[in-house]
Amino acid sequence: MQRDEGVRxxxxxxxxxxxxxxxxxxxxxxxxxGKLGHGxxxxxxxxxxxxxxPKAEPLVVVDDVGFQRWNGNGTIGYLVLAEAVTRQxxxxxxxxxxxxxxxTFPTGMLGHYVRRLAEAGLVGLLTATSPARLGPPGGPKAxxxxxxxxxxxxxxxxxxxxxxxMGAVTWGDVIAGLAEEEQLVPFGxxxxxxxxxxxxxxxxxxxxxxxxxxxxxxxxxxxxxxxPVPALRALGLRLPGE
Amino acid sequence: MQRDEGVRxxxxxxxxxxxxxxxxxxxxxxxxxGKLGHGxxxxxxxxxxxxxxPKAEPLVVVDDVGFQRWNGNGTIGYLVLAEAVTRQxxxxxxxxxxxxxxxTFPTGMLGHYVRRLAEAGLVGLLTATSPARLGPPGGPKAxxxxxxxxxxxxxxxxxxxxxxxMGAVTWGDVIAGLAEEEQLVPFGxxxxxxxxxxxxxxxxxxxxxxxxxxxxxxxxxxxxxxxPVPALRALGLRLPGE
Numbered sequence: 001m002q003r004d005e006g007v008r009x010x011x012x013x014x015x016x017x018x019x020x021x022x023x024x025x026x027x028x029x030x031x032x033x034g035k036l037g038h039g040x041x042x043x044x045x046x047x048x049x050x051x052x053x054p055k056a057e058p059l060v061v062v063d064d065v066g067f068q069r070w071n072g073n074g075t076i077g078y079l080v081l082a083e084a085v086t087r088q089x090x091x092x093x094x095x096x097x098x099x100x101x102x103x104t105f106p107t108g109m110l111g112h113y114v115r116r117l118a119e120a121g122l123v124g125l126l127t128a129t130s131p132a133r134l135g136p137p138g139g140p141k142a143x144x145x146x147x148x149x150x151x152x153x154x155x156x157x158x159x160x161x162x163x164x165x166m167g168a169v170t171w172g173d174v175i176a177g178l179a180e181e182e183q184l185v186p187f188g189x190x191x192x193x194x195x196x197x198x199x200x201x202x203x204x205x206x207x208x209x210x211x212x213x214x215x216x217x218x219x220x221x222x223x224x225x226x227x228p229v230p231a232l233r234a235l236g237l238r239l240p241g242e
Numbered sequence: 243m244q245r246d247e248g249v250r251x252x253x254x255x256x257x258x259x260x261x262x263x264x265x266x267x268x269x270x271x272x273x274x275x276g277k278l279g280h281g282x283x284x285x286x287x288x289x290x291x292x293x294x295x296p297k298a299e300p301l302v303v304v305d306d307v308g309f310q311r312w313n314g315n316g317t318i319g320y321l322v323l324a325e326a327v328t329r330q331x332x333x334x335x336x337x338x339x340x341x342x343x344x345x346t347f348p349t350g351m352l353g354h355y356v357r358r359l360a361e362a363g364l365v366g367l368l369t370a371t372s373p374a375r376l377g378p379p380g381g382p383k384a385x386x387x388x389x390x391x392x393x394x395x396x397x398x399x400x401x402x403x404x405x406x407x408m409g410a411v412t413w414g415d416v417i418a419g420l421a422e423e424e425q426l427v428p429f430g431x432x433x434x435x436x437x438x439x440x441x442x443x444x445x446x447x448x449x450x451x452x453x454x455x456x457x458x459x460x461x462x463x464x465x466x467x468x469x470p471v472p473a474l475r476a477l478g479l480r481l482p483g484e
Contacts, residue, residue: 062337
């Protein structure tokens with residue numbers, strides 16, 4: 001898909017030009033990284049999705065030293081995280097800040113957001129919740145795939161970005177027809193309980209910190225005090241996200 | 243091992259009575275939970291460990307709204323995290339606080355600390371670094387087992403505590419003779435790259451936030467705004483840490 005078509009289709013859904021551009025950048029970043037389940041396939045998916053207001057804008061409902069609370073206010077989660085990240089870059093914390101985003105769904109490829117922070121010189125750690133699709137074998141679905149994404153700036157200009165979903169496949173892969181829903185189990189094989197525990201723990205962090213129920217995200221953003229990436233890269237291994 | 247013997251042996255290493263009691267509580271908690279690699283086996287291990295000062299006390303070197311920086315100041319990591327947790331409980335954040343602990347090693351079973359926070363009504367998310375023992379198959383060892391522990395309070399009096407090491411076995415298991423060092427690879431089987439990415443990302447968060455190089459820990463502590471555990475427990479599945 002070309003940018004013109006993508007942005008036009010997003011604007012046809014009611015998004016303003018700037019918001020449509022923000023969404024396109026997300027989908028295009030995912031597509032270019034080979035994460036097709038988070039890429040262009042999300043545009044026809046958005047065309048079928050209900051329950052969001054393309055004209056709404058996220059609200060900052062608490063803004064204290066070291067803490068912010070955002071509320072999606074009816075808009076789509078991608079735009080909440082995109083705007084929250086823009087704000088962190090414009091007004092970085094002196095040391096660190098915890099950012100709770102409520103009514104924030106769907107949020108897409110979390111690595112996209114922490115990469116933006118890392119490129120702006122900030123450490124980021126981000127998780128977000130989504131519908132319960134993971135459970136123990138034969139048991140109830142109790143946790144979303146709840147990824148954990150981490151971005152670390154580097155003096156060599158190449159941040160390290162890790163972005164790990166707790167599912168063996170992603171829901172995006174299912175949407176894109178790249179995987180069957182039955183394959184969506186906690187990753188880890190016989191140690192599936194570890195990925196499931198991570199998914200449950202991260203979900204409860206979000207669910208425990210939001211004031212309004214619903215899917216959300218928790219971001220930790222911090223000013224780095226050291227530059228550990230070059231030494232790690234010098235070990236000569238392929239780092240995550242490369 | 244009985245408490246009397248354990249505390250006596252720890253005091254013989256130079257720890258004051260209170261510190262020896264704190265260490266015993268940690269090892270006994272691990273032992274009672276069946277985490278033998280973090281239990282009593284650590285007492286003979288400490289008797290052989292060098293490089294710490296049993297009389298040293300951790301320092302708070304930065305204490306701002308939403309952020310604290312601790313320095314182990316030569317003491318053993320267990321006591322840094324134990325004291326940092328005690329401080330969080332005595333002076334909880336209004337919203338959230340990021341606590342960076344540098345020169346903090348070894349730290350043991352991270353679930354122990356977030357359980358204390360959760361029992362005191364606080365959400366906790368904690369990671370800590372350790373010697374590089376994980377790498378890609380045949381590649382360099384680039385990351386510690388770097389666990390992620392999460393504790394969530396519950397109105398039913400039973401917090402959920404998840405504590406996931408990124409190794410297929412723990413170094414504690416190796417120390418306790420329960421596993422071979424060759425088994426210490428990223429968990430996940432054919433999806434080992436996911437656990438490895440988590441270990442690398444968490445390590446870089448710690449390494450990026452410490453001012454003094456060396457192993458350390460990063461804790462996020464927050465006041466909950468919701469009570470998600472009872473509904474999750476009502477699904478009837480065995481939750482992590484139970």
